[in-house]
Amino acid sequence: MKIIVLVKQVPDTASKIEIQKGGQAIIEDEIKWVMNPYDEIAVEEALILKETFGGEVTVISLGPERVKSTISTALAMGADKGVFITGEKIEDLDPVNVARALAQKASAMEYDLIFAGQRGVDEDRGIVGALAAEYLKLPKVSLATKVEISENQETAVIERTAEGRTEIIESSLPLLITTEKGLNEPRYATMRRIMMARKKPIEKIGLEDIGLDESHFKEKSLKIIKLLPPKERAAGIIIEAETPQKKASELGRILRDEAKVI
Amino acid sequence: MGKGVMIVAEQQNGEIKKNSYEIASEGKKIADALGVSATLLLIGSEIKDEAQVFFEYGISRVIVADHTELNDYSNEVYASIAEIVVKENGPSHLIVGATAQGKDLAATLAGRFNVGLAQDCTELTVDSGKLIATRPVYAGKAYAVIEFGERYPHIATIRPNTVSVVKVEIPIEGDVEEISYPLNGTNYKTKLKEVIRKGDETVDLTEAEKIVSGGRGVKSTENFKLIEKLAASINASVGASRSAVDAGWRPFEEQVGQTGKVVSPNLYIACGISGAVQHLAGMSTSKTVIAINKDPDAPIFQMADYGVVDDLFEVVPALIEDIEKNK
Numbered sequence: 062m063k064i065i066v067l068v069k070q071v072p073d074t075a076s077k078i079e080i081q082k083g084g085q086a087i088i089e090d091e092i093k094w095v096m097n098p099y100d101e102i103a104v105e106e107a108l109i110l111k112e113t114f115g116g117e118v119t120v121i122s123l124g125p126e127r128v129k130s131t132i133s134t135a136l137a138m139g140a141d142k143g144v145f146i147t148g149e150k151i152e153d154l155d156p157v158n159v160a161r162a163l164a165q166k167a168s169a170m171e172y173d174l175i176f177a178g179q180r181g182v183d184e185d186r187g188i189v190g191a192l193a194a195e196y197l198k199l200p201k202v203s204l205a206t207k208v209e210i211s212e213n214q215e216t217a218v219i220e221r222t223a224e225g226r227t228e229i230i231e232s233s234l235p236l237l238i239t240t241e242k243g244l245n246e247p248r249y250a251t252m253r254r255i256m257m258a259r260k261k262p263i264e265k266i267g268l269e270d271i272g273l274d275e276s277h278f279k280e281k282s283l284k285i286i287k288l289l290p291p292k293e294r295a296a297g298i299i300i301e302a303e304t305p306q307k308k309a310s311e312l313g314r315i316l317r318d319e320a321k322v323i
Numbered sequence: 324m325g326k327g328v329m330i331v332a333e334q335q336n337g338e339i340k341k342n343s344y345e346i347a348s349e350g351k352k353i354a355d356a357l358g359v360s361a362t363l364l365l366i367g368s369e370i371k372d373e374a375q376v377f378f379e380y381g382i383s384r385v386i387v388a389d390h391t392e393l394n395d396y397s398n399e400v401y402a403s404i405a406e407i408v409v410k411e412n413g414p415s416h417l418i419v420g421a422t423a424q425g426k427d428l429a430a431t432l433a434g435r436f437n438v439g440l441a442q443d444c445t446e447l448t449v450d451s452g453k454l455i456a457t458r459p460v461y462a463g464k465a466y467a468v469i470e471f472g473e474r475y476p477h478i479a480t481i482r483p484n485t486v487s488v489v490k491v492e493i494p495i496e497g498d499v500e501e502i503s504y505p506l507n508g509t510n511y512k513t514k515l516k517e518v519i520r521k522g523d524e525t526v527d528l529t530e531a532e533k534i535v536s537g538g539r540g541v542k543s544t545e546n547f548k549l550i551e552k553l554a555a556s557i558n559a560s561v562g563a564s565r566s567a568v569d570a571g572w573r574p575f576e577e578q579v580g581q582t583g584k585v586v587s588p589n590l591y592i593a594c595g596i597s598g599a600v601q602h603l604a605g606m607s608t609s610k611t612v613i614a615i616n617k618d619p620d621a622p623i624f625q626m627a628d629y630g631v632v633d634d635l636f637e638v639v640p641a642l643i644e645d646i647e648k649n650k
Contacts, residue, residue, distance in 0.1 A: 194431075
């Protein structure tokens with residue numbers, strides 16, 4: 062079974078996000094870059110399927126030079142090959158063209174399944190997977206919490222938990238699946254695996270290698286006018302009383318009479 | 324550029340979602356600001372009569388795709404129907420709810436039309452005839468103000484509980500239109516086989532109006548019954564911090580935070596949650612925040628409108644008693 066995983070590098074969720082002067086980008090100096098947590102789940106699921114059916118797992122990632130470390134992490138987890146799409150000002154690509162680039166590369170490869178995390182925890186858009194599925198004319202199931210592939214590797218049964226319920230969906234392959242927390246517990250890349258992964262191939266390509274050019278940088282479906290820090294919340298009130306019970310009834314009163322939320 | 328604003332409303336088991344009234348109101352507001360009319364699409368089963376209500380929100384045309392097979396959301400089927408309706412009507416803007424379903428559908432439509440999609444917006448405005456969207460990024464650690472490109476329709480999804488529901492003074496007089504669409508299952512590659520519902524129809528946390536969340540301080544699966552009891556007393560949904568989920572006390576779908584659900588309720592009660600950056604990021608647009616925690620230095624208190632520094636195992640039972648007594 063040939064599986065492609067689309068992987069993104071994002072700031073660690075513990076990172077503090079500060080905005081550059083001018084409000085066009087975040088300050089990257091202090092940021093620790095990691096694999097998007099949902100993409101770790103995607104890589105893990107691909108590896109689990111490879112263990113069952115055999116085959117090959119390829120990760121594709123797009124971004125500046127630093128992204129290579131995230132591809133290496135995926136290889137250390139057990140992926141076989143990496144594709145690194147990079148170039149000058151690659152960060153300026155909009156999501157439509159990011160998806161187009163990923164899909165272009167994937168379309169030149171053989172695959173039965175494509176996995177992607179349900180969203181990047183940086184921009185929180187959750188659209189690149191869906192766009193890539195459209196460009197590849199693939200059916201797509203998002204937010205998977207369970208994936209089962211039939212023995213003949215022709216169909217998949219996927220559980221997705223959304224809207225407070227669980228749906229069971231059957232689809233033919235090839236298929237694009239976006240992964241949700243709960244699908245699996247991603248493995249850690251051990252030191253031994255990290256060493257072993259150094260020998261694994263990473264194919265580095267530019268946008269021109271997959272038919273994208275300058276025009277794709279200019280054509281933007283979205284433009285950031287500015288980034289703003291979150292609005293400060295007004296200082297809160299600490300409820301003072303002699304006993305926990307008295308604090309509780311004061312809180313009850315506030316919820317009813319002041320905040321009027323119950 | 325096409326014309327008109329199209330709103331894609333949602334139903335769950337034949338009932339229109341609260342969020343759909345929000346996006347209908349917001350869609351109408353944007354249509355007014357752009358000087359165009361608002362059309363609404365609702366896909367579901369036995370929803371034609373229900374859909375009539377949208378005329379009260381100033382929607383000029385209400386279109387439904389109504390069939391028993393459309394009761395449950397399917398990306399492939401719903402997207403095909405929405406694509407047909409968009410092509411026929413050529414709206415310049417599509418307004419969708421930032422629910423699990425709405426975000427999924429909007430993403431597919433963005434791909435079909437090769438256009439910009441602003442997901443999970445908390446504010447939409449119109450400036451010189453152009454739609455400007457404000458949306459949280461990095462789970463609310465920053466906000467991006469964005470404009471759209473040259474291609475239409477421009478699509479925005481709106482985070483539940485962030486915009487007001489507003490009816491118009493004089494409802495539009497109109498009839499709900501039914502459209503036809505291809506519905507034979509054979510053309511679709513995906514098939515919804517089964518839906519497993521939890522006892523009562525629970526709302527997704529992202530759409531919940533009230534949430535009671537527990538964290539590390541709750542200490543066990545068993546103790547979470549107390550959180551459930553408080554939630555039940557005020558008709559709220561239960562949420563959990565990452566540590567509570569990682570400890571196996573609660574299912575992953577209840578996790579609130581940057582790697583879980585991003586929520587925006589009117590009331591968020593955090594019990595025994597210290598307030599790690601990634602948790603705060605997931606609930607920062609909640610309206611009223613209550614924190615109950617023993618540790619006065621817990622970061623959650625900086626986010627809270629009202630705080631109780633005390634043992635949750637003393638405060639929460641007393642709070643439930645007080646709420647029940649005053650019902």
